[in-house]
Amino acid sequence: MFHAKIVVTLRKSILDPQGKAVEHGIHALGYDNVNELRIGKFVELNVDARDRQEAERICREVGARLLANPVMEDFTVSIEEVTHV
C-alpha cells in the first residue's frame, strides 16, 4: 500500500486573489519579508498498487481527471510506501 499527498495549485499565470488577500494579512502583521503567497488544495489518499510506479500513475490519472482542472490548475504528487496499516 502507498500513501500519496497531492497538492493542487492555481497555475502561476493565474491571479490568486485569495492568496493575495492572505498575503496582505501577513503584511499587516508586520512580516514584510513574506511574499508570493499562493493558496492551493491538499489531498491525501491511500492506494493499493503493485509498486511505486503504478501508485504514481494512478495518482497522476486521478489528479488530471478530477482533482485538478488542467485549464487553471497544476498538481504535484508525492508517494511513500506504507508498511503498517
Added chain:
Amino acid sequence: MRSKIKFAVVVFPGSNCDRDAFNAVERIMEQEARFVWHKDTDLGDPDVVILPGGFSYGDYLRCGAIARFSPVMKEVVRFANHGGVVLGICNGFQILTEAGLLPGALLRNESLRFVCMDTFVRVERSDTIFTESCKPGEVLKIPVAHGDGNYYTDEEGLKRLEDNGQILFRYCSAQGKIIAEANPNGSVASIAGIVNTAGNVMGLMPHPERAVDPVLGRIDGRKIFGSLIHSLVRKDNESFSVHS
C-alpha cells in the same frame, strides 16, 4: 407538427434554480418541461436540456467538478454531441466547462465576494439559436448570483473564442459600454456567456430564468428562452414541410 418545445431540467443534489428554470419555460413561456434527476440515464427525448444554477454537490473540490460525473451527464454529453441543445446557467455553465462541452473555466470572483445583483449584458451575436430574438448589440438586464463566475481562458483560448464568434454575452454598462466597472467578477474580456463551435451548447453566468416574470421587475430573460423556442419551432416546421 408540434407546437410546444420539450425542456428537460436536470436536478443535481444542491441545485436550487431548477424550479425557477422549470417555472420560466413551463408557466411563463408555456412550453413542456420535466425534471430529470441526476441519477437518471434517460433524458426523455427533450428538445432542450437545461443545467440549472445552484451548488451541486456543495461545490466541493471545484464548482461542477463532481456533478460532471453524475450518471445523467453521460447522456447530456451524448445528447450535445448529437446536436441536442443544452443551456447551462450559472452552476450549469460551470458543469459544462468541467465536462469539456465548453472551453475555459470559472474561477473565484476577483473580489472574493459572492455577487448577487442585476447586471447588464450586451448581445454580441444575434444570429444564434440562443439570441435570435435579440437585436445585435442589444443590452439585456439579467441578475447574477455567484461566487465563482470569473471566466478564464488563456490568450490562445480567448483568440479562438473571438475568431469563432463564440462569445454571446459580455457584461456592460446600461448603455452597452464594455467597462471594467460593469464586470462583476473579473471575467476575461468581460465574458458572461459563450457557445460551443457547433452552436448548440451555451453557458452563461447570469440567470435568465430570474428575469421572465414582470412581477419581479425584469423580463429580458424571456428573449433567451424565446429565441430558443422560436428557432426550434421554425426548424420543426421546416422539417415538417420537407417531409410532408
